[in-house]
Amino acid sequence: MREFLLAVYERLFAHFGPRHWWPAETPFEVIVGAILTQNVAWKGAAQAIANLKEKGWLAPRALLEAPEEELAALVRPARYHRQKAQRLKDFCRVVVEECGGDLEVLLKQDVAPLRQRLLSIRGIGPETADSIILYAAEKPVFVIDAYTHRIFHRLGIFPARARYAEMQAFFMRHLPLDVKLFNEYHAQLDALGHHLCLKRAPRCGECPVLSFCKNAATNPREPYCGRM
Ligand code: SF4
Known part of the structure; x- marks a missing residue:
């Protein structure tokens, strides 16, 4: 086999x-993309990421503190925009409150605890969690x-x-x-x-x-x- x-x-x-995957400049951008591309084509997620970049919000603390309505409007091209804005905030809350805002603290964990923690965040299922582990944390999960x-x-x-x-x-x-x-x-x-x-x-x-x-x-x- x-x-x-x-x-x-x-x-x-x-x-x-x-x-040349994943199409992103930083691990955090990979994660934002993995959340935004759920159930939609990449094109919409890419436009939403471009909007966040232009606004200067492509960082955990900035996203967590962003006004919800404004954030939802920026990620509208990725569809389900209110839900996805909330999912971004849920993920960023973990990074900010548990890891002092340092994404590397989260990603450096071993695969099993990292996967378990990601799966416990609302809106992150196996495909999104594994995309984060493979493409952002660069650890071997298929x-x-x-x-x-x-x-x-x-x-x-x-x-x-x-x-x-x-x-x-x-x-x-x-x-x-x-x-x-x-x-x-x-x-x-x-x-x-x-x-x-x-x-x-x-x-x-x-x-x-x-x-x-x-x-x-x-x-x-x-x-x-x-x-x-
Ligand atoms: S396109 Fe899909 S169904 Fe067709 S030969 Fe390739 S793998 Fe098989």
């Missing part, structure tokens, strides 16, 4: 090239998202219904615990899911892992699919 997973990775990397499940279901690895923890354990059991690999692998899956392995009409004819894909041979919606 390790060879298979690495072969998938290598095909994706050769096709899409390095993805991030699972809807694309990961869809792609590996179509490849014949995951069932139609699969739990987050089981999928994550699968990757972490079979791959070396390597931050750079996990970083790039998740980014490559995002590229495949976003551009080719689409929900309704996957573009299998252009897919670099077509020859590995069980679904491609049988998917009735994709008549041009076949094994290479």
Whole structure:
């Protein structure tokens, strides 16, 4: 299985090239982005981050002290703006009140306690917590998202219904615990899911892992699919 997973990775990397994730200048910006991109495309989150930067609020204490209405207005491009403004404040409250405003104090913890603390913050679920751990704290956890499940279901690895923890354990059991690999692998899956392995009409004819894909041979919606 390790060879298979690495072969998938290598095909994706050769096709899409390095993805340079996460698109952020600081670990705090990674975290703000991870919260703002929940349930929305990255474009909206990026615009919201640009608004926060312009206002000079892209820092834990500034966000915590920001007037709620004004903050919600700035993050409106990321949708669910009131809820997300509150989530940003909830996270920043932990940094300010428990870590003296120093994000590094939070992020330097070992993976297990860090993950537990992140998951205890309202609005931070497994995908967001793991994105923070991998891309902001730079510790080796594999991030699972809807694309990961869809792609590996179509490849014949995951069932139609699969739990987050089981999928994550699968990757972490079979791959070396390597931050750079996990970083790039998740980014490559995002590229495949976003551009080719689409929900309704996957573009299998252009897919670099077509020859590995069980679904491609049988998917009735994709008549041009076949094994290479
Ligand atoms: S061959 Fe098609 S269904 Fe299979 S992973 Fe590629 S795009 Fe998705």
